[in-house]
Amino acid sequence: MLKTGDPSRHAASAASWKHAPKTKRDHHPGALGAASIIAAIVLLPVVTLMVIALSGSGADWPHLVQNVLPRSSVTTLALLIMVAAATASIGVTGAWLVVAYDFPLRRLLAWALVLPLAVPPYLAAYAFVEFFDFTGPPQTALRALFGFKTGSDYWFPDIRSTVGAAVVLSSVLYPYVYLTARVVFLMQGRNIADVARTLGARPMKVFLRVLLPVARPAIVAGVSLVLMETINDIGAVEYLGVRTLTFSVYSTWLNRGSLEGAAQIATIMLALVLALIFIEQWARRKQRFHGARATHMKARPPRVGLKGWRGLLATIAVLAPILSGFGIPLYIFGGYVSRRLDQFLEPALIDAFLTSVVTAACTATITVAAALVLLNAVRLSRTPGAAAIVRLASMGYALPGTILGLGLLLILTGFDNLIDGLMRQWIGIGTGLMLSGSAAAVVIACSTRFIALAEGAIRSGLDKLPPHLDQAARSLGRTPAGSAREVLLPLLRPAILTAAVLVFVDTVKELSATILLRPFGFNTLATYVYENASRGVIEDGAVAALLIILTALVPVVLLSRALMRDAEATQI
Amino acid sequence: MKRSTALQLRAGLAAVAISSFAALATPALAEGKVNIYSYRQPDLIKPVLDAFTEETGIETEVLFLDKGLEERIAAEGENSPADVILTVDIARLTKAKEQGVTQPLDDADINAALPAEYRDPEGHWFGVTRRGRVVYASKDRVAEDELSYADLADPKWKGKICIRSGQHDYNLALFSALIAHWGEEKTEEWMKGFKANLARKPSGNDRAGAKSIYSGECDLAIGNTYYVGLMMTNDKEPEQKDWANAMKVIFPSIDGAGTHVNISGMALAKHAPNKEEAVKLMEFLASDEAQQIYAAEVFEYPVMDGVEASDIVKSFGDLNADSLPLAEIAKHRKAASEMVDRVGLDDGPAS
Numbered sequence: 029m030l031k032t033g034d035p036s037r038h039a040a041s042a043a044s045w046k047h048a049p050k051t052k053r054d055h056h057p058g059a060l061g062a063a064s065i066i067a068a069i070v071l072l073p074v075v076t077l078m079v080i081a082l083s084g085s086g087a088d089w090p091h092l093v094q095n096v097l098p099r100s101s102v103t104t105l106a107l108l109i110m111v112a113a114a115t116a117s118i119g120v121t122g123a124w125l126v127v128a129y130d131f132p133l134r135r136l137l138a139w140a141l142v143l144p145l146a147v148p149p150y151l152a153a154y155a156f157v158e159f160f161d162f163t164g165p166p167q168t169a170l171r172a173l174f175g176f177k178t179g180s181d182y183w184f185p186d187i188r189s190t191v192g193a194a195v196v197l198s199s200v201l202y203p204y205v206y207l208t209a210r211v212v213f214l215m216q217g218r219n220i221a222d223v224a225r226t227l228g229a230r231p232m233k234v235f236l237r238v239l240l241p242v243a244r245p246a247i248v249a250g251v252s253l254v255l256m257e258t259i260n261d262i263g264a265v266e267y268l269g270v271r272t273l274t275f276s277v278y279s280t281w282l283n284r285g286s287l288e289g290a291a292q293i294a295t296i297m298l299a300l301v302l303a304l305i306f307i308e309q310w311a312r313r314k315q316r317f318h319g320a321r322a323t324h325m326k327a328r329p330p331r332v333g334l335k336g337w338r339g340l341l342a343t344i345a346v347l348a349p350i351l352s353g354f355g356i357p358l359y360i361f362g363g364y365v366s367r368r369l370d371q372f373l374e375p376a377l378i379d380a381f382l383t384s385v386v387t388a389a390c391t392a393t394i395t396v397a398a399a400l401v402l403l404n405a406v407r408l409s410r411t412p413g414a415a416a417i418v419r420l421a422s423m424g425y426a427l428p429g430t431i432l433g434l435g436l437l438l439i440l441t442g443f444d445n446l447i448d449g450l451m452r453q454w455i456g457i458g459t460g461l462m463l464s465g466s467a468a469a470v471v472i473a474c475s476t477r478f479i480a481l482a483e484g485a486i487r488s489g490l491d492k493l494p495p496h497l498d499q500a501a502r503s504l505g506r507t508p509a510g511s512a513r514e515v516l517l518p519l520l521r522p523a524i525l526t527a528a529v530l531v532f533v534d535t536v537k538e539l540s541a542t543i544l545l546r547p548f549g550f551n552t553l554a555t556y557v558y559e560n561a562s563r564g565v566i567e568d569g570a571v572a573a574l575l576i577i578l579t580a581l582v583p584v585v586l587l588s589r590a591l592m593r594d595a596e597a598t599q600i
Numbered sequence: 601m602k603r604s605t606a607l608q609l610r611a612g613l614a615a616v617a618i619s620s621f622a623a624l625a626t627p628a629l630a631e632g633k634v635n636i637y638s639y640r641q642p643d644l645i646k647p648v649l650d651a652f653t654e655e656t657g658i659e660t661e662v663l664f665l666d667k668g669l670e671e672r673i674a675a676e677g678e679n680s681p682a683d684v685i686l687t688v689d690i691a692r693l694t695k696a697k698e699q700g701v702t703q704p705l706d707d708a709d710i711n712a713a714l715p716a717e718y719r720d721p722e723g724h725w726f727g728v729t730r731r732g733r734v735v736y737a738s739k740d741r742v743a744e745d746e747l748s749y750a751d752l753a754d755p756k757w758k759g760k761i762c763i764r765s766g767q768h769d770y771n772l773a774l775f776s777a778l779i780a781h782w783g784e785e786k787t788e789e790w791m792k793g794f795k796a797n798l799a800r801k802p803s804g805n806d807r808a809g810a811k812s813i814y815s816g817e818c819d820l821a822i823g824n825t826y827y828v829g830l831m832m833t834n835d836k837e838p839e840q841k842d843w844a845n846a847m848k849v850i851f852p853s854i855d856g857a858g859t860h861v862n863i864s865g866m867a868l869a870k871h872a873p874n875k876e877e878a879v880k881l882m883e884f885l886a887s888d889e890a891q892q893i894y895a896a897e898v899f900e901y902p903v904m905d906g907v908e909a910s911d912i913v914k915s916f917g918d919l920n921a922d923s924l925p926l927a928e929i930a931k932h933r934k935a936a937s938e939m940v941d942r943v944g945l946d947d948g949p950a951s
């Protein structure tokens with residue numbers, strides 16, 4: 029995919045040669061040109077949506093302003109704040125405990141903490157409602173205990189609420205923060221912690237005053253992924269009866285027939301997300317944290333053993349989010365699956381499984397490669413402009429999937445029909461819907477959606493590397509590419525692996541863009557589940573849902589083992 | 601019926617990677633095939649499509665979408681492989697027509713088979729099955745066996761009613777029907793009263809409504825007829841039988857005009873590459889045989905006069921359907937959606 033635009037790449041770089049002042053930075057036209065093309069491809073659907081938004085008349089706004097937006101903005105904001113706070117606490121605490129301490133079951137829990145990532149939010153919403161509902165275990169136990177008969181005899185918190193939605197989303201989204209934070213804690217140089225400790229700081233203070241601020245960029249990267257996923261979610265919030273801005277986007281488009289109005293709301297949401305991210309970056313504009321030497325990237329202080337009740341407490345603290353985000357869905361869907369074991373052998377399901385794996389593997393490869401190209405351009409150019417464009421390129425993630433999918437649909441069909449028309453004219457044979465009629469559309473869509481994941485995960489690793497590593501390698505005669513290959517890439521291994529796994533898992537879960545853009549006969553596990561869920565028999569999709577979780581499990585375990593091996597091999 | 605997706609995927613990727621036209625096969629549109637773009641889940645239409653293939657030898661391919669089907673066909677333009685569009689809601693049919701992705705069909709067989717209120721006057725879409733939007737009522741706690749939609753706003757039901765999101769297609773169609781009969785002003789008054797009667801914020805789906813009756817959270821719930829049949833016969837999840845047994849079906853009427861029904865329907869795509877086969881499929885879907893399969897398998901009401909509903913569906917009681925043409929009802933969808941926002945129906949009873 030990245031090679032498609034070779035001719036235009038040269039054109040673009042030639043153009044930049046002409047206009048830009050001739051400084052040293054311009055010595056990488058290839059790298060920068062490739063990055064511009066990727067950024068352009070990823071931005072195209074977003075731009076398309078903005079064009080649609082601009083074509084609107086604004087006739088929807090009186091209604092929106094008066095009856096919709098005030099409430100849905102407040103709801104969305106409340107949801108975002110709660111989810112951000114919850115995922116940051118869970119993710120950072122989990123990562124820190126697992127990296128810095130030793131306690132019972134630590135090795136197992138270290139990778140199990142990632143498990144909720146495999147649960148699509150709308151399935152989690154369904155599972156939580158089933159679990160905490162009248163017929164679920166907690167309420168049944170309550171009734172048995174106190175002799176209540178009906179639901180009106182006692183009070184029980186309603187999961188179908190904004191707080192409930194925050195609980196559900198936090199339970200399955202915190203792994204984004206956990207993963208990015210863990211990478212940083214693993215790459216953490218021991219020196220700053222050691223210095224603080226020799227100056228008399230107690231471990232808790234070392235963590236709060238030294239390590240946490242150092243990890244802040246990574247935590248922010250993780251939390252912004254969580255927030256984007258929260259803001260683009262429609263399945264979970266709809267099921268839980270929470271009216272967010274995304275819900276308004278869909279009801280404006282589908283119920284009031286105004287795609288333009290929907291695109292306008294989506295564009296404003298995007299602007300808000302951008303503003304938040306840039307404000308955060310501005311707030312820490314003067315902070316820079318790097319290790320002093322390459323060895324410090326890998327050497328970590330030995331784990332502190334927690335014994336007795338402290339160890340138990342740590343185990344419980346780490347186990348709780350896993351039970352919530354993974355245990356509850358597993359309990360609900362496992363029950364359905366136990367009555368449908370024969371489905372595992374259905375050809376349709378096996379087919380969907382293979383499609384999911386192949387699509388996810390392709391998407392992960394493409395997005396990681398694209399993210400590396402983008403970040404490499406930032407490294408080489410070192411201008412704020414380049415960094416801004418790269419951040420911008422990953423903004424599509426904050427858009428509701430179907431809306432981004434629509435933007436892409438218009439681009440792809442426009443391209444296909446253009447080529448088709450030209451071919452008919454020139455050689456008399458049409459090429460039909462070359463991209464939009466094939467599985468390529470799905471891979472392109474997922475890559476466009478999830479480049480933010482890869483970019484965020486790798487950038488948070490890259491930020492930890494001191495620039496002088498690169499400079500030293502270059503001054504010792506390495507080319508920029510050679511330095512990247514031999515020095516930076518090996519050090520970035522944990523971050524790259526994390527990025528690949530995040531994208532893989534999210535692609536396996538991806539539904540809204542896949543279902544809009546897929547060709548005939550193209551079923552993934554997620555579409556298989558959804559076909560059943562959407563006709564009210566989510567039970568029949570349970571086997572596929574479990575397969576999603578299992579499919580995601582394999583790379584997650586591999587990742588965890590790789591990270592641990594990296595860490596332990598270098599431990600002194 | 602379907603090619604290997606792995607192969608397709610590889611072909612697709614090759615297409616992107618080398619961006620060459622030679623390696624590309626346009627989606628093969630073999631003879632004797634119909635391509636269906638469907639809002640209706642493949643499992644639900646499979647029995648009837650299998651019967652069609654057996655009878656005619658024409659193969660079918662189904663692409664299921666949940667949103668944006670009309671936009672996709674419009675974007676694909678003349679190259680669109682879509683022959684037939686299937687939907688589950690009247691508004692999607694009228695939208696397809698408005699968006700210009702359908703073509704009119706004047707087929708004597710179909711016109712004779714389907715009553716006029718369930719098809720487009722210009723032949724752009726046709727209803728295939730019907731479902732009533734009815735009231736599920738607790739057997740234990742609700743003495744009434746008859747209710748009108750207007751009664752649902754009666755303060756005596758305060759805190760007793762459950763419903764899914766007011767912005768859901770099925771509810772918007774119901775509110776549109778009320779607007780068509782009562783006008784906006786009266787409907788809005790009614791909706792305010794109805795909102796005050798809710799037991800909780802609208803959420804979940806129709807089945808969740810039935811479950812809430814079972815749990816005692818509400819006495820009445822608004823739902824589609826076929827879910828009752830599906831719950832009654834759910835052998836895999838027998839607890840759903842308990843939910844269905846805790847309730848009875850009441851067919852409300854709009855001031856005596858009858859119960860609001862919605863349709864699942866079909867339309868002929870504008871650039872249908874296999875038009876001949878597509879028309880055969882549409883004729884088949886409007887035949888006695890297909891209508892019977894539908895009625896039996898998915899607990900819906902046939903659209904055709906003279907084809908009976910299944911025994912389970914008949915056990916709910918008699919459906920006296922509102923005869924106002926659905927095309928008329930669909931016009932009020934936007935007004936209904938705005939009204940739901942204005943009244944704040946989805947915010948629940950407290951606000």
